[in-house]
Amino acid sequence: MRSRLRSVLLVLAAVLSPTARAEVPMRGHGGPVRALAVTPDGSQALSGSFDASAILWSVEDGTALRILRFHDGAVNAVALLPDGGLLTGAEDGRVALWREGPEPERILTRHAGPVSGLAVAPDGASVASSSWDGTARITPLDGAPALVREGHRGPVNAVAFLPDGRLVTAGYDATVRIWPEAGSPLSVPLEAPVSAVAAAPDGEIAAAGADGALRLLRPDGTVRASLEIGPRPVVALALSPDGRRIATATVGGAVAIVDRAEARVRLTLVGPGLPVWSLAFRGSGELVTGGGDRLLRRWDLATGEPIGPLAMARPADALAAFAGDRGAEVFRACEACHTLTPDGGNRAGPTLHGVFGRRIATVPGYPYSPAFRQLDITWTADTIARLFEIGPARFTPGTKMPEQTISASEDRAALVRFLEKATR
Template structure:
């Protein structure tokens, strides 16, 4: 193996270094934001899913990209590790692909959802895969293939899924509810109303269940469906959760505070990871709980040391902060969650979403070269400060049904006003 490895380019125009030597190890290869990370049970490989419509299987020993998986029509929102070295990926196309390392095509494809799949969870016995979709349904699939059983109860998108050790499934929805579904049942045994939507769920090995709230609070939920602990982690939304095998820490990504290590013994934040200001959307522990893989707006997945909170030496490149060019704009922080998908400069073109250069006064779905959905192409919307504001009041799925845009709202009028000011200042530059 040489020091650089083989350069593999695929039909999307992306190129990946396959077989890079260990001392050059970086989880670097995605062309867009990283949405999800999962680590195999033996901690030898990991899979990442991205806005660039690919999933990549990595060696965690060397950091090399072992396989680039091309199947989904659009962004890959969620990945999960399966038994026998297999993985599952799902995304905006509503399909779930089951992968085996070394095979270029999925060994099976699970179809049934009518909307994007945004959550996956593997049952403790490894025989059932749960999927949650924006179509407001949960499906339980026998592995590696078979007909699914459908669970209904949430009013709107499913945000997160996790299994408890006894096989009970926990689900969280955009409707601000958490439900508990006993194994082999089609009716939830518990339905808990939360103050805000729960964006992520995680089960600790000892059976404790935690939910990450849009209000910046981490909540512990017991088997009766009651909140037994509420912990302020951030002043902004919590995005993702990961649990360590030693039951000592939860990793929590917060839009405004990066990654916070939460101590499960003291029920307090232990330290923040130095993520250099980039929003983190995906987390996974590795190294027996001694390290964390994190990805988000930076397409490079980094590794952080749990004890020090610093980036690990073997991934010691400085993390790109895409917002650095707007440091002189006091409203720039309002755009942080958007920059992974949208450019502002006329020369940078489209990313996962169309460029926002010249957005005001432009009719929806008219940027050259961007593959808009038929639903958007038929809409009669002109982007103005008022219509952009309404988009984030109602959320993309309600204001622009059929959009590929990730579901999100901005509830604070001051935050919406800051975003509008930023766009007015930055999208009209020549």
């Protein structure tokens, strides 16, 4: 008996220990993980998500240290300052600087379109941001005016700093541009829209995008090497701390580790087949990835294996009890952002439990935008149907909800009937 009790205690200790918890993917976001950064010592990671939040994680034990909620839209970019400051850039065009406290210390800059990338200058004194408004900005942290870089034809998808402080931008117009301190940029035409860019310690530039190819550019813009990563677009790049390896991620879920000097794939990480939107090296031995399944995973680069289980157990299908219900099928498009039950909690959007008869913007703990809080709406069958008839942007100005309408009146009616049953 004593021996069996000791065995049980050992098992419990293993399950509850920080090391054991570290071998479970980090789960906490309510949407795809769009951006990642890891501290130089590897102890913490900052992630940004489609759910409009950023989370600061303890990587070793997989716990969330801080949840940052402020932006009105997906957090597409994150970065870390040398002094410990946190940076988030989002769909709402704002770049926020966080230190202590539940709110940003200040807004560094405001773009006229979604922020797509962030980079910190080598001296740590300024931050570059790229945006789908067609510009990049270099914003000094001392409060001086931002320097606006214009010239790309269409969205600017990514930014990076060269070791000498020059800015590199990558655009949907299939160019990489290298900007001097003053004057016109060097424009390097490539063969497809460029989604990601990174700069190595020796000044070489890695660029990749829609054609699934990784290109290595010398500091003068000439192409040193081109490497086919796969048939699917490359959406994220990361350089190892020593600059010797490049990690690439595709919308098909493939992650390739490339030897930069040899321009050759050395390792392929096989995931669950879902898009990988973000990645970051953790020292020289690990990679952290964020994907469409809302998880952060750690990978052992010596073996190519995930640290912990590759797949998490699937939660029970909340809609299984409503099989054959047309309204439940319509609601599946909403399921990623909203729960229906008392214990479901908030995701990217607030829980819908008890929604009928509830005044708008009153779910406890959900960070509604100020404009949304000013609306005078009570949720009823009529107001919910109207929301999907004309769309959230018109019915609830200031909403974080993605724009969507349900054109068929019978589908709107089915959705309302389903919600009346499922949210009681």
